[in-house]
Amino acid sequence: MMPKPIPPLARTSIIAISFAAMVLLGALLRQTGETIGGMLDLTLNGADARVLLARLSPWQRDVHAHATLIYDGLYPLAYGAFFAGLAIRLGGAKARWIAWVMLGGMVADYAENAVQLLGLSGRADWLDAKTLLTPVKFALTGSAILATLVLAIRAGLTALRQR
Numbered sequence: 001m002m003p004k005p006i007p008p009l010a011r012t013s014i015i016a017i018s019f020a021a022m023v024l025l026g027a028l029l030r031q032t033g034e035t036i037g038g039m040l041d042l043t044l045n046g047a048d049a050r051v052l053l054a055r056l057s058p059w060q061r062d063v064h065a066h067a068t069l070i071y072d073g074l075y076p077l078a079y080g081a082f083f084a085g086l087a088i089r090l091g092g093a094k095a096r097w098i099a100w101v102m103l104g105g106m107v108a109d110y111a112e113n114a115v116q117l118l119g120l121s122g123r124a125d126w127l128d129a130k131t132l133l134t135p136v137k138f139a140l141t142g143s144a145i146l147a148t149l150v151l152a153i154r155a156g157l158t159a160l161r162q163r
Helices: 012-036 046-055 058-069 071-121 127-161
Strands: none
Touching: 012 058, 012 071, 046 071, 046 127, 058 071, 071 127
């Protein structure tokens, strides 16, 4: 009998690479936020986003926009691949729902990025959409992360019991 193939997202190499990318990109986003005095990603509504935006100089807005395009353009792929891949690796096909929840969070993150880029560029003010997008992003990704951590704890306890 042939063993079941591991789905690509759940392969050890993908999990390791996505983890490293997640840590690196998270650090770059954090460093950028510290350098320019804050990131729009952490504001929960349009009013707070506008307050932060008003404090940013044109140079800071430009740095923020580039970080949003590059770092935060890749960050959802990294954290999504890591947590979805780990969940599928630990929970099998039953855990695919976690990947779908994470995908929803990633879509909300990309929509939030688009709204923020429009605001940073001065092209449009759709920042009020953050009142919905940012909490949805955090709720969906947080739920997927929590579910993955539960699977990891269960897998660890099972491994300890087998010793």
